[in-house]
Amino acid sequence: MAPASPDGLNIIILGGGIAGLTTALALTKFAPAGKVPNIQIFEIRPTPATIGGAVNLTPNALRLLDHLGALSIMKEREFGRTIDFLEVFDVYSGKLAESDFSGADGKGIGDPPYKALRITRGDALKAVLAAVEKQENITMTCGKRTTTIEETADKVTLTFEDGGSASGELLMGCDGIHSATRLKHVEPERKAVYSGVSNAFGFAKGLPKDFQVHFECTAINFARRGMLLTSYFSNDTSQVYVGGLMQVEDIGSRDGWKSVGADADKTRANLLDRFGDAKIPCIVPLIEKAEDFYLWPVFTLSKQGKWSTDRVMLLGDAAHAMPPQGESTGIVFEDTVLFSRCLTRWIEKGRPNSMKEAFEAYEKLRRKRIEDAFEESKDVVRTVSDAGWVGHTIKTYVVPWFLWWTRANREKHFIEDVTTVDIGY
Template sequence: MASQAQPLNIIILGGGIAGLTTALSLTKYTPANTPPPNITIYEIRPLPATIGGAVNLTPNALRLLNHLGALQEIRANHYGKECLAVEVFDLYSGSKLAESSFRGDEGKGLGDPPFTALRITRGEALKGVLAVIEKQPNINLVFGKRTVDIKEFSKGVEISFEDGDIAKGDILIGCDGIHSVTRLKHVEPDRKAVYSGICNAFGFAPRRKCDDGRYEDVHFETTAMNFGRRGILLTSFHNEDKDFVYVGALMQIPEIVSRDGWKAAGADAENVRKDMLERYAGAKLDLIPHLIQDAQDLFLWPVFTLSKYGKWCTDRVMLIGDSAHAMPPQGESTGMVFEDAVLFSRCLARWLEKGNGTPVREAFNAYENLRRERIETAWDESQSVVKTVQETGWFGHKIKMNIIPWYLWWTRAYREKHFIDDVTACGLGY
């Protein structure tokens, strides 16, 4: 392993949001007496991946993006739309049942400093992080590199790519998602992704205008979860102009359509649209079918998960984010990835500070000891998402609509605790 007088050479596989924020975190937390690590991020795609829906960046996520300098870029470019609460509606009555609020007791947000939430497209969130990456001379982002082999030695790792190139480093961090090559080729090949039975069909609908030129009214402030008998339809603004609405249908589909999700084209897109219209038929508000009818660039994205327990690391290779613990979406998944990146970087920095010649596995183990319980609890909680999306009859739907307000009230303090938690300041225990 490199001494403190020499920078670590770190390889990151995966140039998505997890890989980029991990690189920024590793740079930010470099000890004062140590040169910044030389970080090379290898991404399989030829360009940054802008595919994806509109995610909700919760207060803990915004706090960490602010800490890394990315939130400033996002706000400077006016990306996203502030979300003060996720509102819950019964699709058939149009009635608001409850909300999950980010306002805090004083209306300014949660935590110290306080943050609300931000609904933003994955592409624009990535642009904000990339803008900070471009300012870091120690971080190199390389596209179009498909990994075919990973070798680990006592003093480092070696990555072989499909084009014949080889990369060597002191440690490897796998941020390459649910179908992680780092996991499948090296850390735990037998731990494969499993289809959850749920797909997310999504697109972006331009708002219709009335005869007087005004936009068609919506029933939500920023984001609504519209519960039906055959799934949840999420409708949300994702930009300040509010001229488009993100439409995301989380629904139970027995057949796996695609491993990675695909952009529906031609007749396929119309079949997806027809299915959505049938699933959410009977909506009280005309807006619901209008948004489905008008949604552009439809994608169908199967939700895959990993088993609850699994191996996260070897002596010189660590998995971060979905590559280690992918689970169904539950409203804070993106924030959890940022927490992974910052907490791991702090553990590695502490190991560098100690400089006592112990193996880097000490930092890996410290990170796991801090993170395992939180991830396993979140995994358990995510299973309720699968149950909520499962199709039900009218009576079952009525029961669900009565339970949801009580459940959100009962769990409010628990949810807010996680939105307030700050992994930049927690103890590391070693």
């Protein structure tokens, strides 16, 4: 791929996770001809974090990964498992509903059509990393902890804990919920707040060939005290992802969460306590067989908030972290592409006024979508919170109705291609 252009922007990205990497790819892909940016990514971890649970990449997410050159790598390496439909169960009575990704003709949703893909966070990141490594204009340095961020009229300078520094014309804060970019510069008072729910996840491996599951690929299983996701995440049916989203009392500190989260046996016991009375036969054995259990608290940011300064922009969880609502990863990809297109338009216009003009165009385009998703995420928290038998019974009636009622809106997002949508700028 082409190296950075002499007159391309010098861009710094904080965060070497999937948000930062896809931002680098999008800024490269949508750059004007002859103005490929020079992009430096700095990651706080010593190596990219290719661990984590499994996510559902919806059709719109796959469409964008295809545009950015990562989907073909996922296919080549046989990462993930295609989802035709997601099944919803009550663990006490059976199947409640389905959410379809196969479309009217069974080929997928949109033009060209895409289905969905259940994939581990680690494999998704590996594919995006491989796409980044093909770009000569992008470099990534790990093990860099930012201590200060200074912004002037013409540049942004980062100082690192090891005494080094880096400067650029634009800083992208893609460094997650506990973003140093936000907390040290953009909006220090806007701190992460625990949502009241946590995700306990692990992987049941080495399942015998005759092990019977109740789902085709992915199942959401509602109980009185939480929701359990059971899913294949590759073509190897001897492995099943097991993830419980449930109400957990606040531990009070990040160190406390790390300590509790690392106790796999305690996490498994908690899940068995919550889902052990399930009537679906495979639920308990899957929890019992699952390995590498980890408890991950879900933090959020307030609905409103500051996303940018004159030369710094927050994307993804750094700007608008929310509880998982089925499209979270796709929303991050949309952020990166839409922002890149707004920045490109500003460059094509000859860089009029300040870079803030491109920032304001992006925020005007994006705020409504994020606020709607935030409201949807609050429904998820309510749905997985502890409930008595009456509350749970009501839930089993409401969930199928809710999926039917919101189907058109979901499919509208699945079909949308933000690489071509009018950005109004």
